[in-house]
Amino acid sequence: xxxxxxxxxxxxxxxxxxxxxxxxxxxxxxxxxxxxxxxxxxxxxxxxxxxxxxxxxxxxxxxxxxxxxxxxxxxxxxxxxxxxxxxxxxxxxxxxxxxxxxxxxxxxxxxxxxxxxxxxxxxxxxxxxxxxxxxxxxxxxxxxxxxxxxxxxxxxxxxx
Amino acid sequence: xxxxxxxxxxxxxxxxxxxxxxxxxxxxxxxxxxxxxxxxxxxxxxxxxxxxxxxxxxxxxxxxxxxxxxxxxxxxxxxxxxxxxxxxxxxxxxxxxxxxxxxxxxxxxxxxxxxxxxxxxxxxxxxxxxxxxxxxxxxxxxxxxxxxxxxxxxxxxxxxxxxxxxxxxxxxxxxxxxxxxxxxxxxxxxxxxxxxxxxxxxxxxxxxxxxxxxxxxxxxxxxxxxxxxxxxxxxxxxxxxxxxxxxxxxxxxxxxxxxxxxxxxxxxxxxxxxxxxxxxxxxxxxxxxxxxxxxxxxxxxxxxxxxxxxxxxxxxxxxxxxxxxxxxxxxxxxxxxxxxxxxxxxxxxxxxxxxxxxxxxxxxxxxxxxxxxxxxxxxxxxxxxxxxxxxxxxxxxxxxxxxxxxxxxxx
Amino acid sequence: xxxxxxxxxxxxxxxxxxxxxxxxxxxxxxxxxxxxxxxxxxxxxxxxxxxxxxxxxxxxxxxxxxxxxxxxxxxxxxxxxxxxxxxxxxxxxxxxxxxxxxxxxxxxxxxxxxxxxxxxxxxxxxxxxxxxxxxxxxxxxxxxxxxxxxxxxxxxxxxxxxxxxxxxxxxxxxxx
Numbered sequence: 001x002x003x004x005x006x007x008x009x010x011x012x013x014x015x016x017x018x019x020x021x022x023x024x025x026x027x028x029x030x031x032x033x034x035x036x037x038x039x040x041x042x043x044x045x046x047x048x049x050x051x052x053x054x055x056x057x058x059x060x061x062x063x064x065x066x067x068x069x070x071x072x073x074x075x076x077x078x079x080x081x082x083x084x085x086x087x088x089x090x091x092x093x094x095x096x097x098x099x100x101x102x103x104x105x106x107x108x109x110x111x112x113x114x115x116x117x118x119x120x121x122x123x124x125x126x127x128x129x130x131x132x133x134x135x136x137x138x139x140x141x142x143x144x145x146x147x148x149x150x151x152x153x154x155x156x157x158x159x160x
Numbered sequence: 161x162x163x164x165x166x167x168x169x170x171x172x173x174x175x176x177x178x179x180x181x182x183x184x185x186x187x188x189x190x191x192x193x194x195x196x197x198x199x200x201x202x203x204x205x206x207x208x209x210x211x212x213x214x215x216x217x218x219x220x221x222x223x224x225x226x227x228x229x230x231x232x233x234x235x236x237x238x239x240x241x242x243x244x245x246x247x248x249x250x251x252x253x254x255x256x257x258x259x260x261x262x263x264x265x266x267x268x269x270x271x272x273x274x275x276x277x278x279x280x281x282x283x284x285x286x287x288x289x290x291x292x293x294x295x296x297x298x299x300x301x302x303x304x305x306x307x308x309x310x311x312x313x314x315x316x317x318x319x320x321x322x323x324x325x326x327x328x329x330x331x332x333x334x335x336x337x338x339x340x341x342x343x344x345x346x347x348x349x350x351x352x353x354x355x356x357x358x359x360x361x362x363x364x365x366x367x368x369x370x371x372x373x374x375x376x377x378x379x380x381x382x383x384x385x386x387x388x389x390x391x392x393x394x395x396x397x398x399x400x401x402x403x404x405x406x407x408x409x410x411x412x413x414x415x416x417x418x419x420x421x422x423x424x425x426x427x428x429x430x431x432x433x434x435x436x437x438x439x440x441x442x443x444x445x446x447x448x449x450x451x452x453x454x455x456x457x458x459x460x461x462x463x464x465x466x467x468x469x470x471x472x473x474x475x476x477x478x479x480x481x482x483x484x485x486x487x488x489x490x491x492x493x494x495x496x497x498x499x500x501x502x503x504x505x506x507x508x509x510x511x512x513x514x515x516x517x518x519x520x521x522x523x524x525x526x527x528x529x530x531x532x533x534x535x536x537x538x539x540x541x542x543x544x545x546x547x548x549x550x551x552x553x554x555x556x557x558x559x560x561x562x563x564x565x566x567x568x569x570x571x
Numbered sequence: 572x573x574x575x576x577x578x579x580x581x582x583x584x585x586x587x588x589x590x591x592x593x594x595x596x597x598x599x600x601x602x603x604x605x606x607x608x609x610x611x612x613x614x615x616x617x618x619x620x621x622x623x624x625x626x627x628x629x630x631x632x633x634x635x636x637x638x639x640x641x642x643x644x645x646x647x648x649x650x651x652x653x654x655x656x657x658x659x660x661x662x663x664x665x666x667x668x669x670x671x672x673x674x675x676x677x678x679x680x681x682x683x684x685x686x687x688x689x690x691x692x693x694x695x696x697x698x699x700x701x702x703x704x705x706x707x708x709x710x711x712x713x714x715x716x717x718x719x720x721x722x723x724x725x726x727x728x729x730x731x732x733x734x735x736x737x738x739x740x741x742x743x744x745x746x747x
Contacts (some may be wrong), residue, residue, distance in 0.1 A: 013622040034193060035496075036222065037222055037247060040199070040331070041248070041291065041328065042327070044306070044310060045313070045317075048306060049310065049311045050311055075222075076223065078222060078223055079710065080220050080223065080708075081221045081222070084193060086745075088193055095702075110229075110244075111225065111226070111229060112229075112725045112729060113224075113228060113724050114228070114722070114724065114725055115223050115225035116225065121745060122745055123745050125746065133329055134328055160491070175703070220708035223709065227693075228724060229724065232724055240710060266600070390654065393680075393682040406654055502599040504602060505659070516631060518632055527636070529634070530633065541682055570708055
């Protein structure tokens with residue numbers, strides 16, 4: 001781990017509380033099992049053996065919003081689904097993050113029509129947008145890495 | 161945020177028995193965000209204890225307006241929309257739409273393109289069934305199956321990526337043929353996969369087919385008789401699990417399916433287990449077709465897309481030298497082609513059953529109406545009928561067994 | 572293999588049984604379409620299903636079409652299929668805009684239920700006698716019928732690099 005060099009012979013690490021908490025938050029981020037459309041397949045593929053997102057502490061997909069802190073909006077969000085999505089977001093405990101996976105969730109994608117919400121950021125605040133239709137599992141993992149970077153830089157005053 | 165439950169329940173009141181209104185039974189909302197509804201399906205279930213009295217599906221949470229959107233695009237540009245309909249059967253959606261266009265335009269498809277179409281469609285069927293097997297068994301608490309199945313699915317996704325550059329939304333099948341010929345090394349990759357999968361299928365069957373827990377949860381659950389299955393117009397393995405021998409590939413062969421030797425698996429049980437057995441046997445039949453198609457591919461040479469420049473673009477190499485090719489290319493991508501006025505219906509066998517498209521042309525470069533006859537739509541309809549007097553846990557098994565894809569239902 | 576002979580036989584039988592209601596028979600690309608008077612559609616369907624020699628036991632698809640600006644504006648197509656005889660027949664009913672109401676076929680083909688609800692939802696065609704004619708795909712409080720030709724496809728502008736800021740400024744971003 002490289003940790004033992006820092007330990008010295010006292011068994012103590014010094015770091016700021018901010019760093020410690022942010023580190024903890026990035027490495028046990030539980031995503032909500034929220035598959036909407038095509039991207040859900042790639043999200044499951046990212047979970048399963050070949051890509052294995054659990055390397056980053058995400059092996060648990062929680063079916064309940066109460067137990068999760070990352071919402072991966074995987075797929076197109078329709079006008080009928082939008083209130084449901086917001087309600088699920090409101091049910092998630094703080095701190096919470098949102099990843100808009102795929103073109104449809106980010107901007108409506110190729111569906112510029114009456115039924116699709118043109119970007120899920122109209123309903124919930126989005127932290128990371130991932131392009132692709134659908135994004136490859138690697139893309140998703142990269143997006144999550146970007147989110148981890150963002151979380152690591154969060155300030156103690158902005159915590160919720 | 162508006163409260164969703166109150167007004168909707170008021171409107172749905174007539175769907176439930178009088179016992180629900182008096183509070184004797186419970187009305188439970190399942191979904192649209194629920195791990196075992198295979199997407200954004202909402203079920204309004206009336207329960208007596210744990211017994212299901214009514215299960216009313218509420219769909220449309222994934223209604224994308226694809227049919228309407230396709231009307232605003234030229235025929236060839238609307239093709240990309242079809243991929244996103246049933247997102248486990250992208251190639252099959254392309255295929256049925258292209259078949260309809262070809263019927264409308266009376267285009268002849270070269271032999272090699274037909275072989276490639278069959279090969280791809282069968283690989284897609286295997287991929288789709290793998291996802292079904294994974295998700296269906298995870299609903300029945302066999303967690304490891306999902307990991308195994310997605311491992312195998314990734315092989316097929318790699319093949320698709322090799323051929324078309326995309327894992328899922330390939331748009332590989334085009335009107336008049338396929339997008340391009342297969343790259344070098346393709347046959348070896350597919351051959352490896354075909355030789356690799358049967359042993360894995362044996363593994364899965366060892367894990368599930370005679371597993372007493374799996375059998376108890378599936379046998380006798382969600383029974384539908386042959387007459388009722390026909391009456392409700394079930395499609396695909398759900399229909400054949402009830403003992404009705406109907407497969408579009410055999411009944412109305414398209415893309416040269418009549419040249420392949422394969423059986424249509426039939427089960428007479430009519431329950432969840434029979435549908436499971438049916439699909440497991442379909443894996444092997446699909447592999448059989450793949451093997452034959454691969455052999456055919458080696459001997460069938462020639463163009464992979466039609467020479468009709470009205471439907472298919474000219475090859476890149478011609479664009480630099482031929483003015484005519486340049487004009488055709490420009491016309492095709494800006495204006496598109498203009499089929500005669502008329503209506504056609506084309507049908508294929510998707511992994512879930514008969515997938516049809518009803519295409520209305522008004523003599524302009526854009527389709528006047530595209531309507532998809534979706535197998536999941538037909539298969540979900542009798543859910544209330546199939547799940548009556550079952551337990552809630554069985555309801556989950558039934559939804560899994562008819563293999564619905566919400567993108568397919570809601571369009 | 573499909574059996575075109577049986578379709579011919581069916582058309583002849585239909586013409587004999589319903590001389591007034593069968594209005595027009597057309598063939599295009601090997602598919603036969605029979606235009607049927609609106610009021611008689613359920614009756615015709617019942618005859619096609621129950622007649623043992625014809626035996627159209629399946630309703631494969633039901634689709635509503637907006638033919639505007641043609642008159643009558645709407646059409647409803649019933650794609651029937653006979654599993655025993657391997658024949659596919661399309662019945663079509665033309666529906667004027669002023670009176671978009673067609674008798675239901677749910678009591679003939681049980682699976683027409685959702686197809687008719689979809690046609691009502693998307694095209695605004697009423698099916699008289701349908702047991703539960705609610706919206707199927709759109710939210711219950713949605714206004715209009717999206718698949719009609721006069722219904723706009725979408726209403727949000729697309730962002731490009733030249734108008735990015737302009738649209739970004741008025742886009743309703745969500746708050747925490």
